[in-house]
Amino acid sequence: MISAPKGRYGRLRLFMAQLLVAALVLFEASGFAQEEDGHFEVRSASAGLIGGVYYLNAQIEYRLSQAAMEALESGVALTIELQIDVGRVRRFMPDPEVASLRQRYQLQYHALSERFVVRNVNSGEQESFPSVASALAGLGDVRGLPVLDEALLDEGRRYRIRMRAGLDVEEFPGPMRLLIFWLDEWQLVSEWYEWLLRP
């Protein structure tokens, strides 16, 4: 049998315990502990040399969380960023970075056309899709993205290319960023995908 703690300090401990339990319940009830339902993953990636330039081909799976989907359908533009880093592999020293590329795309719902517009922020090109799925599929199919000039690489050395895709929360409207900072469902970023390159 558990007896209630006696005395002034006993009551204080009991109150603190109750406060902790209440905080945990509230935490569970809020969105803080919500299970992650969005997912970004780089399925495959490779770089091919064409005309002295390495072009990236990759397949990325984008699955938006419910919150991101709601924001998108409400007219909020989502920015997705591809981070591509190229570094020289060294045995006993840190790998120096040779090149780095940030490719950003903006996905937004166009109410008038009822289409989802994907705009390449870097080039300004844009393309529209009839659905989110097709837009995300179109985003995930990266073909012929120039990433590296062959001249930057030394022959005979090994290079590591890694890439990942993530939702860029910096571009969100101010009030949202405060929320996004605390909520896991907005933390959408893939793991790094790495492979070696031998010029």
Add this chain to the structure above:
Amino acid sequence: MVAKTLRRFTFSALVLIGTVLWISALLLLAQTTQNSAQFARLQNWILLINAIGVAVFLILIAGSLFRLVRDYRQHIAGSRLKARMVAMFVVLAVVPLLLVYYFSVQFLNRGIDSWFRVEIEQALDDALSLSKTSLDITMQEYLTRTEGMAETLSNLRNRRLVSDNHDLVSELGLLRRESGAIEITLVGQNSRIIATSSDHPADVVPRPPTEEVLLQLRQGRPYVGLHPTAHGYDIHVAASVRTQSATAEQWILLGMFPVADRLATLADSVQTAYNEYGELAYLRGPLKYSFTLTLTLILLLSLLTAVYGAFFSARRLFQPIQNLVAGTQAVAKGDLDTRLPKASHDEMGFLVNSFNDMTRRLREAREQAGLSRQEVENERANLAIILARLSTGVVSLENDLRIRTANQAAGAILGVDLENRVGELLPDVAGGHALLTQFLEAWRAHSQAGDTDWREQIVLHGQVGRRVLMCACTSLPDEDGALSGSVVVFDDITALLQAQRDAAWGEVARRLAHEIKNPLTPIQLSAERMRKKYLGTMEREDAQVLERATHTIVQQVEAMKEMVNAFSDYARAPDMEFSHFDINQLVSEVADLYRAKEMGIQLSMNLDRNIPTIEADDRRIRQILHNLMRNALEAMDGREDSKVELVTRLKDEEDYLAVEILVVDNGPGFQMEIEQVFDPYVTSKPKGTGLGLAIVKKLVDEHGGRIDAENGEQGGARIRIILPVDETARTAMLPMASRRQEIRREQA
């Protein structure tokens, strides 16, 4: 000191940081509410600043609360009042803040909600629908045109009017220009581009139909869609080109038409407004949340500032009071070095300065008092030393006869150790002590007569004989001038008087010897010559007369010679020759001389065989014994059963050895005052010069001994001599007889 300065600096720095953070946060918030873009940019900074500020104030408040609770539990003065004041300040600060907070949140929520009105939303929906409808009309028009072009191509294909690709391109160019399309493309099986025609053939690469298009066409429906572009809108249309041959390749005609600029601009405006409104509506919740959170943080910071301000104010207010209380307690415990830290320049500062001034003056006074007390103590010590060294007796008494002070000499003179009886009543101390009792009676006599200051020579009688004291009494006034007691200063002048008498008698004896002895011999010689010359020539009767007369003259001259010799002995200067000898043997030798039957006395001796040899002048001692024996014999002259007893005893005193010699007879005893026995020319005997006992006393004194005489209870005289056995004993006995001795030597 350094730690205190460091703590004060840290405290000031924390307060400054907190204040700066607080004001910065408020300013930032004020600015950002005017500019949402700036708010978005600075929001994280605002949150960070506030978080740091909250942390700083929480630390400060926790420290203050800890100190307050500690002081409260230790019942430190002022802590309860301080706790009450802190609670009051907190309530006064927190309640208005919470009220403001509540209404601010309400106002904020309602203000944001007021941005979103159903009418605006409906209007935007309607505007969007209108735009869509307007574009739908255009799209339908282009669909119709595209279907017409597809029909035309179908006819040409069925009638085999287009045999090769070149004909198709020409035909497509014609149709494009007729339809107003930007680009039309004919696509075959597997998205194969058969032919295309474009306004800008060099710029645009024809693209194959998307899955969306193909799917719709497979369902037998043409495709028309509005596609937003970077520069506006395009209308994409797709229609199947029918063929009569079942085996012929399926053709699709894709057309891309422009949207009129005016229409595109208006539609884009509606789209932008709709989109922004939708985004804003979506952000309504986060916006409320952000503002509420920011406001909450600001409020929290204000709240913590107010709470800490309450602690700070209470501490500032009560610290001087607590310091004063602690200082007062310290002063009460005797710590006059307490100095309170300087407070502000208000009344509290004045109080603190007054307190510090008071403690400084108290300390100075105490130091002065300590110095004075030290001086008094030194004086007392000096006085005590002087009193101890004085040969004069000093006794100070309270009004109730309690002994206040007494020196060693007083005790020696009065025969009581008064020095160790200080604080006791003199009558109690005097019990059983004859000298002190008589001394007290003399004092009382004057006291009862009302004499406070008197001077008198008093005579005390004790076992050791007669003591003459010269007393001077002075009253001691207290601080108020009332009598608080008296001090009696007295000298034992017994020896002085005796010495004066001895000196006087010595002078008399010397003059007598000098003046009388010289004419005696001529007298005697003249008498003898007269007898010799005239005795034979005279008649028988005259001769007899002459014979008797000259005989008498000669006899009396002889007697006078003896007397003069005795005077000479008495007046002579001491020339002692000390040697060691057996006193018992000496006593026996002297006694033997008086054992002859013709002496007619019974002589008995009681000699102590434990007596060691003594150091003395044996000739003088022999003279002493002869004188005493002769004195006894002369006193008992003619008595039958005359008895003389000689007794020797070893006296083992505390710090010296002495020999006691008693000469006891059964004669008539002394017929005069015992005190005058040893004075010259004092005699009760028919014979004698009256110098025998005087010379004895003089010789005893020269040996450092004591002599006293008394009459026996059953008659007879009893003379007791105490002689030191050696020089050490003589030195030890000297204090008792020193003054006598010194005075006598001076006289000599």
